[in-house]
Amino acid sequence: MVKKKPIVVIGCAVLGVDMKHAARHLGLDVDFKFLEAGLHERPDLLKKKLQAAIDAVSAAGDAERIVIGYGVCGRGTIGIQAREIPLTIPKVHDCIAMFLGGPEAYRRQFKKFPGSYYITAGWYEEKAVPVSQRKLQAWYGDQRVHRDDIARQHGERAADQTIAFLNSWQKNYQRAAYIDTGVRNGGKSEKHAREMAEAYGWRYEKIPGSLALVEKMLTGTATTDEILFVAPRHAIEFDAVTGTLSSHPLWAERSATGDGTTVVTGGAPAASRTAGIGLGIDAGGTYTDAVVYDFISKATRCKGKALTTRWDFTVGIDRALEKLDPDQLKQVEMVALSTTLATNAIVEGDGQRVGLLLMPPYGIYRPDDFHHEPKALIPGRLSITGEEIEPVDEERVRQTVTRMVEIERVSAFAVSGFAGAINPDHELTVKRIIREETGLWVTCGHELSAILDFTIRATTAVLNARIIPRLGRLIVNLEHSLKRNNILAPIVVVKGDGTLMQAEMAKQRPVETIFSGPAASVAGARHLTGLEDALVVDVGGTTTDTAAVEDGRVRVCSTGSTVAGRRTHVRALDIRTAGLGGDSLINREKGTLSIGPRRVAPIAWLGANSDGAVEAIEYLSTRLRHFETSTRNMQILALNETADRLEPTEMEKKVLDLLGKRPRSILELTRRTGVLLDRHLPLDRLEENFVVQRCGLTPTDLLHINGEFRRWDPATADRFFHMFAALNKKAENALLKELLETVSRNLALEILKRQLDDEVNPEALHSCPVCQALMNNVFNGGNSHYRMHIDFKRPVVGIGAPIAFFLPRAAAMIGARAVLPEHADVANAIGAITSSVVIERQVRIIPGGDSGFLIEGLSGARRFKEFETADAFAKGQLVGMVRTLGREAGTSSTEVTIETEDQLPVDAGGNPVFIGRILKARLTGPPDRVVAETPMVSAV
Numbered sequence: 001m002v003k004k005k006p007i008v009v010i011g012c013a014v015l016g017v018d019m020k021h022a023a024r025h026l027g028l029d030v031d032f033k034f035l036e037a038g039l040h041e042r043p044d045l046l047k048k049k050l051q052a053a054i055d056a057v058s059a060a061g062d063a064e065r066i067v068i069g070y071g072v073c074g075r076g077t078i079g080i081q082a083r084e085i086p087l088t089i090p091k092v093h094d095c096i097a098m099f100l101g102g103p104e105a106y107r108r109q110f111k112k113f114p115g116s117y118y119i120t121a122g123w124y125e126e127k128a129v130p131v132s133q134r135k136l137q138a139w140y141g142d143q144r145v146h147r148d149d150i151a152r153q154h155g156e157r158a159a160d161q162t163i164a165f166l167n168s169w170q171k172n173y174q175r176a177a178y179i180d181t182g183v184r185n186g187g188k189s190e191k192h193a194r195e196m197a198e199a200y201g202w203r204y205e206k207i208p209g210s211l212a213l214v215e216k217m218l219t220g221t222a223t224t225d226e227i228l229f230v231a232p233r234h235a236i237e238f239d240a241v242t243g244t245l246s247s248h249p250l251w252a253e254r255s256a257t258g259d260g261t262t263v264v265t266g267g268a269p270a271a272s273r274t275a276g277i278g279l280g281i282d283a284g285g286t287y288t289d290a291v292v293y294d295f296i297s298k299a300t301r302c303k304g305k306a307l308t309t310r311w312d313f314t315v316g317i318d319r320a321l322e323k324l325d326p327d328q329l330k331q332v333e334m335v336a337l338s339t340t341l342a343t344n345a346i347v348e349g350d351g352q353r354v355g356l357l358l359m360p361p362y363g364i365y366r367p368d369d370f371h372h373e374p375k376a377l378i379p380g381r382l383s384i385t386g387e388e389i390e391p392v393d394e395e396r397v398r399q400t401v402t403r404m405v406e407i408e409r410v411s412a413f414a415v416s417g418f419a420g421a422i423n424p425d426h427e428l429t430v431k432r433i434i435r436e437e438t439g440l441w442v443t444c445g446h447e448l449s450a451i452l453d454f455t456i457r458a459t460t461a462v463l464n465a466r467i468i469p470r471l472g473r474l475i476v477n478l479e480h481s482l483k484r485n486n487i488l489a490p491i492v493v494v495k496g497d498g499t500l501m502q503a504e505m506a507k508q509r510p511v512e513t514i515f516s517g518p519a520a521s522v523a524g525a526r527h528l529t530g531l532e533d534a535l536v537v538d539v540g541g542t543t544t545d546t547a548a549v550e551d552g553r554v555r556v557c558s559t560g561s562t563v564a565g566r567r568t569h570v571r572a573l574d575i576r577t578a579g580l581g582g583d584s585l586i587n588r589e590k591g592t593l594s595i596g597p598r599r600v601a602p603i604a605w606l607g608a609n610s611d612g613a614v615e616a617i618e619y620l621s622t623r624l625r626h627f628e629t630s631t632r633n634m635q636i637l638a639l640n641e642t643a644d645r646l647e648p649t650e651m652e653k654k655v656l657d658l659l660g661k662r663p664r665s666i667l668e669l670t671r672r673t674g675v676l677l678d679r680h681l682p683l684d685r686l687e688e689n690f691v692v693q694r695c696g697l698t699p700t701d702l703l704h705i706n707g708e709f710r711r712w713d714p715a716t717a718d719r720f721f722h723m724f725a726a727l728n729k730k731a732e733n734a735l736l737k738e739l740l741e742t743v744s745r746n747l748a749l750e751i752l753k754r755q756l757d758d759e760v761n762p763e764a765l766h767s768c769p770v771c772q773a774l775m776n777n778v779f780n781g782g783n784s785h786y787r788m789h790i791d792f793k794r795p796v797v798g799i800g801a802p803i804a805f806f807l808p809r810a811a812a813m814i815g816a817r818a819v820l821p822e823h824a825d826v827a828n829a830i831g832a833i834t835s836s837v838v839i840e841r842q843v844r845i846i847p848g849g850d851s852g853f854l855i856e857g858l859s860g861a862r863r864f865k866e867f868e869t870a871d872a873f874a875k876g877q878l879v880g881m882v883r884t885l886g887r888e889a890g891t892s893s894t895e896v897t898i899e900t901e902d903q904l905p906v907d908a909g910g911n912p913v914f915i916g917r918i919l920k921a922r923l924t925g926p927p928d929r930v931v932a933e934t935p936m937v938s939a940v
Contacts, residue, residue, distance in 0.1 A: 005062055006031050007218060010053045011069015013037045014095060015214075017122040019069060021183040022214045030218065031063070037123075040094065043076030051080055058083035067217050071095065072238065072245065080236045081250060087230040088220050090213055091244040098217075099179045101210030102226055109207065115174040117196070120181060120209070124189035176202045181209035234847075249847050249867070249914040277301075278334040279487065280833030281317060281478075282826075284308055284517050285340050286541025286583055286599070287801060288316035289829040292328040295926075301328050303826045305801070311640070311690035313339065314477040321485055332487050334927055336832040337478065337503075338494035338520035339471075339513060354465040355410035356458060357400065357434075359392075359417030359426055372462050374408040376400050378430065385846075385854050386423030387863075397433045405438055412465040413438075416445035416458035422856040441468050447509070464509060472507045479503075492837070492890050492927045494520045499838035500927055502890035517828060518545040518575045524831025525797045526552065528821035535792075535816075537751060537807060538828070539800040541583040541700075542599040544747060546754035547575045576754050580746055582802035586697040586739060588631045588727065595742055600635065600696040604704040607716025610638050612662025617719050619668050626667060627727055633670070633678055634723070635696040638663040646689050651675075651682045659692060697724055699743045700802065706736060708805055744809035745779050751796055752814055779813055792816035799827035837891035837927055839882045842920040843874050871917065878921040886923045893925020 006029040009019055013034040023030040033053055039046035050070065057063050063085050070077050071092035080087070090098060097106040099120050109116065176197035178190045190206065197204035213226060220227040230236055234247040276296055282289045288308045292301040304323030309315035321329065356375040359382075378397050381390035404410045413434050420427045427444040434442045443465040445457030475491060482489070493506035498519035506513060521538035525531075532552040538545040579597020587594050607613045616636050620627075627634050639659040648656055654673050658664055670678045686692045701717040703709035725732045753762035765771045777788045795817045798807035804820055811818035823830060843857035845867070853870040855862035858877055864870035879896045886893060899920045904912040 004029070005064040007065055007067060008033065008057050008063040009067045009069055009218075010035070010050065010057070011067070012039065012095060014120070014122045015069045015098065017125060017183050018099065018120065018181050018211055019214055019218070021181075022211045023218060025211075026215060026218060028218055030067075033057070034069075040070070040073040040076060043074040046070070046073060046076030047079060050077065054080065054085075054087070055083060058085050061085075065221070069095075069098075069217075071097065075238065077236055077245070078238050082230045082232050082234050082247075084232050086221075086232055087236075088217055089228050089230065089236065089245060090217050091226055091228055092213070096179075098213050099181055099209045100207075101212045105210065109177070113175050113177070113205075116177045117173040117175065117202070118177050118179055119189055119193040119196070120179045121183050121189045124192055173200070174202055176200075176204050178204075178206045179209040180206055181211055247847070250912070276333055277328070277331040278336060278833040279329070279332040279489070280520075280829035280831070281320070281335065281337045282517060282520055282828035282832055283313045283317060283337070283339040283474075284540055284828060285310075285543065286581065288313070288320045289826040290317070290320040290324055291823070291826050291829040291833065292324055292332065293830060293833045300823050300826075300830060301325070303823065303829070305826065309641075309690075312477075313474055314481045315641075317478065318481055318484075321481070326485075329485055329487060333489050334833070335478075335482060335487065335489050335491045336494065336500060336835065336927070337475075337491060338516045338828055338832040339474065340517050352411045352466055352469055353409055354462050355401065355404040355408060355413045356462055357397070357413060357415045357430060358458060359415075359420075359430075361418040372459075374404055374410065376404065380417060380426045380430070382417065382419040382423055382426060384419060384422075385848070386419045386856060388425075392426050392429045392433075394429075394433055397430055398437050401434050401437055405440070410440075412441040412443070412468060414443050414445070414458065414461035414465045416455075416461055420444070420446045421457065423858070441465060441508070443468075443508075464512075468507065471513065475503045475507060490890065490928070494523075494832050494835060497838075498523050498831075498835060500835050500890065501837065502888065502927075505888055505890075518547070518577065520828045520831035520835065521545060521799055522547045522549065522575070522831065523835045524827030524829070525549075525799050525821070527830060527834045528799075528823060528827055529797050529819055531795060531797060531819070533794050534819070535751060535754060535794060535796045537747070537796055537798050537800075537803070539747065539798070539803045539806060540581050541801070542579070542581045544578050544580040544750050545575050546578075546750055548754060548758075576750070576757060578750050580743075580750065582700040582703075582800075583698045585635075586699070586702075586724075588627075588724070590629060593728070593739070593742070595699065595739070595746060600694045600698060601638075602698045602700040602704070602712065602717065603636070603695055603720045604701050604712035604714060604717040606636060606638055606663060606695040607713030609712075610663050613638075613713075613716050614719070616663045616665055616668070617716070617723070620665055621719075621723055623667065624723060624727060631697075631724065631727065633667040634665055634720075635694055636663050636665045637669065637683070637692050637694055640690055640693050646685060646691065648686075649682060652686060655682060655686065656691070663695070697721065699740070699806075702736060702740055702743075703802070703805055706740070709802070741809075744806050745813065747806050748779070748810035748813040749775070751810065751816065752790070755792070790814040790816075795819045797821065799824040801825045837886060837889045837893070837923075837925050839885045839889060839923045840920065841878060841882050841885070842918055843878060845870050845874055845917040845919070847914065847916075871919075874919050875921075878919055882921045882923040886925060890927045891923075891925035892928050893923060895923065895925075897922045 008031045010033045011019065014037045016032065016034050020032065035049050035053065039049065050068070054066055057066055061084065065086045065088060068077065068080070068087055068089035071090055071094050072078070073094060077089065092098060092103050092106070096118050097103045099118070100106050100109060176193045178193035180190070194204050196202065216224070216227050221229060223229045228236070228245045228247060230247045233250045235250050237246050237248050276294070278293045278295060280291045280293055286308055288306050289303070291303045293299075294301055302325045304320040306316050306319035306323070354372070356372050357378050358375060359378060359380040361381065378400055379390055379393040383389055401413065415427050415430045415434075417426045424444065424446040427446055431442040431444055434440065443461045445461045475493070478491065491503035492500040493503055493513055494516040495501055495512045496516055496519055501509070501512070518538060522536050525536040526549060531549065534549050536547045536549060579599075580595065581599065583599045583602060584596030585598045585600045603613075613636070620634055637659055639656070651673065655669060658669060658672055664672070666678050666681065669681055673681065675681055683692070687694060697720060700709065701721065704712065704714040704717045705721055707714075721736070722732065725735045728735055730738075749765070753765065756762040765775060774788055777783060777786070778790055781787065792815055796807065796811050797819045798804070799821070803824055807818045807820065821827070843855055846854050846856060848854045848863055852863055852865045853867050855864070855870055855874050858874070862870070862873070864873065875898055878898060882896055883894055899922070901918045901920070902914065903916040903918070904914060
């Protein structure tokens with residue numbers, strides 16, 4: 001029979017009497033190794049001696065476990081390491097809690113009488129000094145100082161003053177409390193406590209003790225609220241959040257760190273699935289671009305551009321396709337779309353009614369945290385590590401969703417639960433129930449965002465569920481448009497991070513297409529130039545988007561983009577957007593000129609598309625005195641092709657009747673409708689529904705006037721500009737030059753801001769007088785005393801329709817090299833079709849508390865005893881996950897790259913402590929020309 005190994009106690013000698021008494025009472029085989037009393041006053045020495053004692057026991061190997069007879073003790077136990085033998089230690093700050101039975105009993109005594117000096121039988125044996133001798137000696141740290149020794153060296157007076165000072169601690173106490181734990185020597189120790197109280201003028205009290213915590217220390221083999229079990233090769237840590245002890249695995253003893261990259265191959269996609277000819281479409285805020293691209297020769301075969309028709313994107317798409325070679329279109333095997341539709345839908349508050357179902361942790365839910373209505377709480381609770389505490393109540397979910405559909409009239413659902421990003425089981429269960437019960441769309445928070453805060457994921461899920469129909473309609477309409485052009489190729493959509501996903505997935509996750517257009521522009525710039533390190537500037541009709549490319553990649557903002565004040569928490573490229581474009585309104589208020597951020601249609605466009613534009617301008621020319629303070633009412637409104645989009649009010653009908661005859665300025669509409677002020681004109685709904693189009697002076701008009709750009713009617717733009725110059729009391733050529741210079745200067749400033757974005761808040765350029773003086777010096781070419789220069793080290797790639805007219809000027813102002821690639825005007829569409837499907841997912845392996853390891857980010861609560869097993873399982877699951885998502889997104893590529901990063905902070909002793917391993921899997925591949933046979937549900 002193998003002899004069972006004993007328990008070894010290593011602790012403070014003050015605990016000796018009580019721990020031996022408890023061991024006898026429990027009948028345990030215990031070896032005791034006590035360190036001298038008072039080490040808690042020297043935490044560094046305590047740590048050194050305690051670790052040495054643990055190492056000696058571990059080296060001998062003759063112990064079942066080691067019980068630590070200390071608490072936090074001035075942090076002297078923090079960093080103590082278990083070797084091959086596990087440790088147990090009480091979760092207390094000092095030994096008083098052990099004598100009283102636990103920290104709760106200690107807290108009650110402290111609240112009752114905070115100034116207490118505690119005495120126990122063990123303390124009496126190790127630290128007690130006869131009261132008659134106490135006035136002749138004192139403690140200095142862990143050294144006992146005698147009055148006679150001081151007197152011999154420094155004199156009687158110095159001895160009395162020193163002892164009095166060292167014993168001044170007595171003033172901090174008002175009670176001598178004897179803790180009766182029921183052990184031997186109780187009479188002597190109790191008598192000593194009474195004598196101390198009498199000598200120092202304290203109150204005396206005998207209070208009952210308990211060895212319950214000591215017994216749990218001796219018998220405990222797992223972590224509880226009172227005891228910490230420290231597994232082999234783990235270190236004791238202090239958890240500042242809970243204010244108690246915890247442990248983390250040590251890493252130094254492992255053979256190697258996990259940092260590195262692993263490539264898991266599975267064969268290349270079949271050549272028959274890869275497209276040869278592709279069609280890229282970018283439905284931007286102002287223009288819709290289309291290109292036919294040859295993947296074999298990497299060349300753009302033909303391109304087309306049309307104005308975006310935001311009331312129906314497919315009208316603009318059809319017009320762009322009409323400009324492409326029909327023979328080339330017949331060869332298309334893949335279509336890629338980038339669009340601003342999702343962004344616009346969120347900005348405009350469009351979408352369906354969504355019911356939000358929440359599974360919060362008990363005690364944390366506050367209705368005010370969720371401004372969305374309707375919402376409901378449903379049963380189902382997970383721990384912070386993803387382990388189930390309360391199951392989902394299926395019947396309750398069915399009742400709740402039925403009520404929401406029938407009474408609240410919801411047509412989609414969003415689901416978010418606490419710890420759903422760690423273990424999505426509950427969210428997926430609720431999704432299944434809703435689909436079975438209603439057949440409606442369901443968006444789960446974990447599907448869109450890895451943010452741990454379930455309230456944030458709930459907001460993102462609601463946004464996604466709300467706009468599903470809008471993107472779904474666009475894709476279905478695009479399919480019809482392509483069919484009319486005899487194109488039967490599959491469709492992929494650009495996401496906000498610049499990667500692709502299959503159209504069916506985009507229908508389910510439209511929120512992921514936020515900033516799809518800018519992402520495609522960056523991809524197009526990289527493809528057209530091949531530059532690995534550059535700034536990319538996309539100047540469109542409405543905005544200027546800037547991004548930095550470093551090592552061939554654009555940084556992704558994992559915490560997500562913000563649209564219309566709503567944080568989406570969906571991955572998107574780190575892109576800076578400003579309201580500056582070819583169609584930015586040029587306005588004059590109180591003598592000051594401004595450009596943007598509002599977008600209007602150019603006057604040149606109005607002249608080319610409306611016979612009554614000249615009459616509208618003539619009306620203004622005879623009333624210029626009305627615009628000396630502001631040119632806002634000079635803006636002209638024209639009727640669009642969508643007059644039947646809404647049922648107009650009486651006043652709206654009056655405006656539409658006037659515009660039905662010809663375009664009119666705001667001033668003329670104010671006069672002819674009889675309203676007192678222009679702000680009383682009912683224009684908001686008409687503009688929001690694209691029934692009318694606002695027109696004004698823009699940079700595009702300036703280019704028509706000076707002959708650099710000819711698409712519409714320069715004569716109409718010139719007539720309008722003549723009035724504008726007269727109001728500014730400037731020669732037309734001088735004002736034209738000044739405004740073009742201002743556009744270039746504003747563009748240069750946006751490029752500079754993007755460069756500064758990684759270091760400071762660049763908006764401070766507008767509020768800092770010193771910054772403004774220096775920037776004026778840069779843009780004005782210096783002054784008579786000094787000249788400032790900026791020297792950009794990386795090129796600036798320009799794309800977008802008006803980029804060639806403004807970037808060279810802007811780049812010269814800041815010492816940058818401008819790169820204008822061929823086909824820069826349709827770079828967004830090229831970027832869309834040349835992008836790849838990229839799937840990225842990650843999981844994290846963390847210590848599982850008392851022992852073992854947990855995996856966060858996989859369905860189910862995954863707990864493993866051995867780290868190597870957990871690591872292998874996590875990698876296998878990740879590979880399978882990204883391959884499945886890759887097929888759903890539209891690629892048959894199977895090669896997966898796994899990056900491993902170990903989180904190893906150093907403890908107080910300089911030892912690396914393992915707090916987690918992050919595994920990141922990435923699959924990249926071209927979209928297939930044949931749609932993968934993955935079960936999908938139509939979004940429309």
